[in-house]
Amino acid sequence: MTSSDTCDTSRSLSFQVALNYLAQKGIPPMKRNSAGDVEIGDVVFRKFAHNAGGYQLKPDHARGYQILLNYRAKNPKQVNLQDLLKGKLDSQLPDLVKNKIVLIGVGKDLKDVHRTPYTKGPWSDKIPGVMVHAQMSSQIISAVLDKRPLLWWLPPWGEVLWIASWSVVGGLLVWRLHSPSYLGIAVFVGISLLSGVCYGLLLQGGWIPFIPSALALVATSGAIVVSSMFKSNVNRHDSFLYYQKSLDT
Known part of the structure; x- marks a missing residue:
């Protein structure tokens, strides 16, 4: 895929991963309520507006169905794939992967790193894209199973x-x-x-x-x-x- 190619999928990786995980927990499939908002279980995921909270963006910057991401201060645990293939993590595997979601991605690609609210400097503390997906999946799952508050704003x-x-x-x-x-x-x-x-x-x-x-x-x-x-x-x-x-x- 080149930089000019577009992805036609209707769902992001993090969203689909979260839905699959919740389905294994017996959560009913996603649906839309009368207002057009996404509901998973009894949790409503309010669609992001271009002028939500402190944002003052152009309307076309809020296309699709986006929600605000409430980042966790601590990122999920990361392991090196080479260490895994060499068997260095065999004794830790049960604790690392049992009943958990495992995402595989590139951790040090400078083309796919992102700032978060916990980023202290212009070049430090950025996280890779796969970690952003992990944060998003975690938010959706925690909101449904643990009732972790989603970010909301005033009209x-x-x-x-x-x-x-x-x-x-x-x-x-x-x-x-x-x-x-x-x-x-x-x-x-x-x-x-x-x-x-x-x-x-x-x-x-x-x-x-x-x-x-x-x-x-x-x-x-x-x-x-x-x-x-x-x-x-x-x-x-x-x-x-x-x-x-x-x-x-």
Whole structure:
């Protein structure tokens, strides 16, 4: 197959491997629900949208049926094929392959390595394509059998409402707290609370806007404070002019 050839399969390797494994566990075949989403067992795999979460992609970048991948911090165990063929792993084989999925691929091909959320540098910690397939198969299987949370996100109107609500919080803080020091502490506590909520939701698979919400909170409270200071200065200036005019008369 050349680089210009296309693959006409309707299912990815990782998806088909996961379906075969789940079938052996007695899980009913994949089906589509009334909304067109894929269901396996009682788990719905929501289709990725081009503007899902922090993504702002062109619609044609979300073709086919894609889902967000919740990477595991630890990759599956890898073994060298030559060591296996030479019998160096014979004593470990029962633990390595029993009741497990085995994928064979190239581990050091620089043309097929990928960055993940755990990649620390531009050239380090990249994983081979076969490992990405392993991660994807693992996610599907764990979601169905172990109820591991899948990544989900708010619709556009939900994100707008979420960000706007934190903007309102910033306004309420200014309205209730007139001391700059108290206001600064309250804003810090508000951002800490927002961070905790977003992190807690992320542990449950929720990808909720944090940075835009924090900016909305700070910007709203800051804008109201600046506006109040400006109006106060204008009023003092007007009062001074009135007082000066009274003296002149």
